Amino acid sequence: MDTPSVFLSVVIPTYNRPQRLALCLKALAELDYPCDRYEVVIVDDGSPMDLEPVVAPFRDQMTLSLIKQANAGPAKARNVGAYHAKGPFLVFTDDDCMPAVGWLTAFAQQLMLTPKAFLGGHTINALPQNLFSTASQELIDYLYQYYNEQRQKPQFFASNNIAVAKELFLALGGFDPSFPNAAGEDRELCDRWLQAGYLMKFVPTAQIQHAHHLSLRSFWKQHFYYGRGAFYFHQVRAKRQAAPIRVEPLNFYSDLLTFPLQRSCAYPWYSISILLLLSQVAVVVGFFWEQLAQRSKGSLAMANEAGLSG
Template structure:
């Protein structure tokens, strides 16, 4: 695949974040990549206020399409955007991310040698003064270091920064839309991708800046929901008759807690370590909460069937 022939379709799901979306589109409008070699597809996932006023100012600068849907989650939104995509390569990011100017060039360079790969870039915390946003991004950084030790044999990417061939995306059926929340569908996608025998390549020079503003309450809810998504992910793997996920060794968690002390940050390392511990507690609570909720639901359905 020659770099000059690459045509990207950038797909952005959005929901009730007009200001962040405007910042994201502003960064895309300044990408160092030929304007006739990429398009932008914004999928409004049922926002309370119209998104067209946010998109309209960029129509003179970008080949941009706005799609609207009733609220169904980012997985459905991404799939809908992929159906409309004209590009041979799909690039996924989120409305609270701002790509670096050389983002598409960095991705294109990897596709010249790995046209059938899933290319995952790096996310950088855009809110270093926010303790909870810093801790959340630090966890992602740790996971990337752990699961992507060998860049050409990566195993996990977040869906706010990766790219792949459109044909392969549709061949694998797109994102799984059965996840109850926006948590875990990217993990399931990576697992399914690898199960089909495709490669994942980590491209740390393909960078986006992630501005996910968090409070303590939102931090807990985020990781609680990740736990709920993890339970659903395990269920899906069981339905596909795949081996059970291996439990990470104790060293995974001990190294996670000391990780903040080795990373430069404006925030106190001890507080970051405590928040990483809290994230794992929230994850476990969310996992078993979802398991209990689904058990109650199945018992309720069973009782109704018996009565009928």
């Protein structure tokens, strides 16, 4: 298929990672997509330093804009970038990702065939020497298999590698910025997209390298936040669908722990499985922490109302 000529807007939220952002922009400058057929919209989510020196060297290689907002999280930053984007199609990635040369071409070719579909690409761990980053990517790969490959229609794509029509994205309200952390807002958008009756499609040739440096502490923190986001997702979904909160069945977790047995990895399968188990413990802790936090807020609000009415 010939290279498409659709104009694409690449939206990148960023916060306090200038070195990572520079590597991301370097990869974007090396894309095989015509430089006059895409723009890059960077939304600085309140970084303490000025990012213009990071962005400036790339301005003569691509159409690039830098928008600064007060710190409000990546969901709000993505929405701001989408609003300012000039193209009819939005392509989202993160500042710690390095797209492959054919990334935009792969998305553009599929958008020409299914312009109203929500597209998700394939993410590769750029830090295979980091055990915790490897385990984190294994979890994402499992989720893609569970929600996408094992079902007739895809149901989940992570926000660091997606493409969508701007008009439909804005019509649905974009990402929900009220999520407590950078966790779960992409899952909620996918669910809302499907509920609206739109198509989701996996594009495995739209590849990025994800360089998310993790330690044991940050691994736990990441999945604790995922747990908080999971509770918020289920709560929002239950209200939207007027149904009780539903969690995954037990086989979801048993299949997750045996997933590394099917994979080729530099680490023993059991070391990955142990970390996957730890990740789910962190998710459960985060889930119930958020549940208790919201109950406490509700009780406090009721007490304040009672005090005012008394």
